[in-house]
Amino acid sequence: MSDVIVRVAARGDGVTADGRHAAFAAPGDTLTPDNVVIPGPHHQTPPCRHFPVCGGCQLQHLDDASYADFLTDRISGALAAQALTAPLRPPLLSPERTRRRAALHAEVKGGAVRLGFSEPASHAIVDVQECWILTPALLAVLAPLRKLLARALKGRARLHVTEVDQGIDLLIEGKLAEGLAIAEGITTFCGAHGIARLAVDDGIGPETRWEPEPVTITLGGVAVPFPTASFLQATREGEASLVAAVREAVGAVRVSADLFAGLGTLALSLPGKVYAAEAGRDAIFALKAGAAQAGRAVFAEHRDLFRRPLTSAECDRFEAIVLDPPRAGAREQVTQLAASKVPVVAYVSCNPSSFARDAEILCKGGYTLDWVQPVGQFRWSTHAELAARFSR
Known part of the structure; x- marks a missing residue:
């Protein structure tokens, strides 16, 4: 008997209801007993001649609807593993040919x-x-x-x-x-x-x-010196989606903090006075120079938040805190945040698993996970990003 593919697993394989896996299968495809994939309504013809040999994309066979569902499933599955749920908004997908x-x-x-x-x-x-x-x-x-x-x-x-x-x-x-x-x-x-x-x-x-x-590189309207091969959000559209979500999350705050600030993608888009902390020396010096040149009220500090996170007392000085850590997440900093009185936390993540782990710490500390905005700027890859709002 043939089976129908019901979802796409984290590494890109299609999965049937009884757990059979098939490479390059989309939801709605049929998997025969001899493991032949019969394309269904969400299986598109991959546009690039190099797919699937090229490792730049894994999911070009998915249409936009099934790719968006894949991103949502990645995030909801990670949250469920920590016994968490949250309202998940429709994913915001970067168009093709936008990776900068x-x-x-x-x-x-x-x-x-x-x-x-x-x-x-x-x-x-x-x-x-x-x-x-x-x-x-x-x-x-x-x-x-x-x-x-x-x-x-x-x-x-x-x-x-x-x-x-x-x-x-x-x-x-x-x-x-x-x-x-x-x-x-x-x-x-x-x-x-x-x-x-x-x-x-x-x-x-x-x-x-x-x-x-x-x-x-212009961030938040400020021309920031760009150290060679520095980190930058992969697409302009993805950057705009994350910035908009963070601005919505924090609202019209007067004093906020951007932790793991990088070159200032988020710090330079926040209202009021901003404290920005970043362990990368070149990045924080670039942010400091750009903010000073533009007259922005940003205090930038070179600080390793894994070894020296802001204490809960330091966190209490801010009306909102923004986190944008690397893939490993921000366990040390989140532990301090969970013991703080900060009203709002905006969390940007490129790893649903470490995000969910940190979200559980915040929720156990009294925060509510208000919503999650999935962002798909690494189009056709298994890479999922998000922005989320926590409040207490």
């Missing part, structure tokens, strides 16, 4: 260059000829970049490409050949293809080879 930052791989063999994402669970590089997630500007630079790397790259490299205010920020982690011809080739490439900065890290730290004017 990516980590790619390149390799030169026999004078030929392969440039693109790695295959799943492999070091093999898919030589990307098209991409349905990268912005057109990032995709357009790959062809001329191949020509440069064919002459300059020695072996293999990891490439970080990011759209910034001035164009494209490019970091090459690998070894380039030396010599006047290579240097002139880099200059010609950068000048002709909208490169804002090119830096090379051959193992001892980034060395800038091209930066005609200081590179910035």
Whole structure:
């Protein structure tokens, strides 16, 4: 007897009601006894020629409705594991071709260059000829970049490409050949293809080879200095969704804190006076410089919140606190928050499991999880993000 796929598991497999798994199956597909997937109403034809060999996407076979359901299920399942529930809003999905930052791989063999994402669970590089997630500007630079790397790259490299205010920020982690011809080739490439900065890290730290004017990224209307290959929300649409959710969560506060502030994506969008804490030295100095230049009331502190979280007494100084921790979550900081009197906590997360763990700590401390806003800015991947509001 055939079974119907009812959901998509965390790693992207379709699952039937009795627990059978099938790769590249969508809800509504039929799985035959000999494990053949018969497409159903939510199974779309993957648009990219490189799917599923390329590891950049895992879920291109899902239509938007089933992809949104997958994100919702990831979050609700993580909350249920901690015996929590919350109103989940409809996911906000970033459109295709909007990813403004990516980590790619390149390799030169026999004078030929392969440039693109790695295959799943492999070091093999898919030589990307098209991409349905990268912005057109990032995709357009790959062809001329191949020509440069064919002459300059020695072996293999990891490439970080990011759209910034001035164009494209490019970091090459690998070894380039030396010599006047290579240097002139880099200059010609950068000048002709909208490169804002090119830096090379051959193992001892980034060395800038091209930066005609200081590179910035505009956050909350403020041009913030952008350290090489810094973290940035993956899409402009995803960033806007998270910022809007956080602003709604905290309301018209006069004094708030942004913890794990990074470059200030959220801090520079908050009203009133803002305390911003971040462990990354380059990031917090960039935020401090940008806020000062723009005259924003942001006090930025270099502080490792894993080793030295704000105490509950320090938290009590604020009308609202915003958290945007890395994937590991913020157990140490949340433990202090749970013992505080802060009226509102806005939590942005890129990991539903660590979020749910931290949410349980807050709820045991007397907070209510008011709502969760799923955000899908890593389109067609198994990566789920969210913003949530807690209140007491």
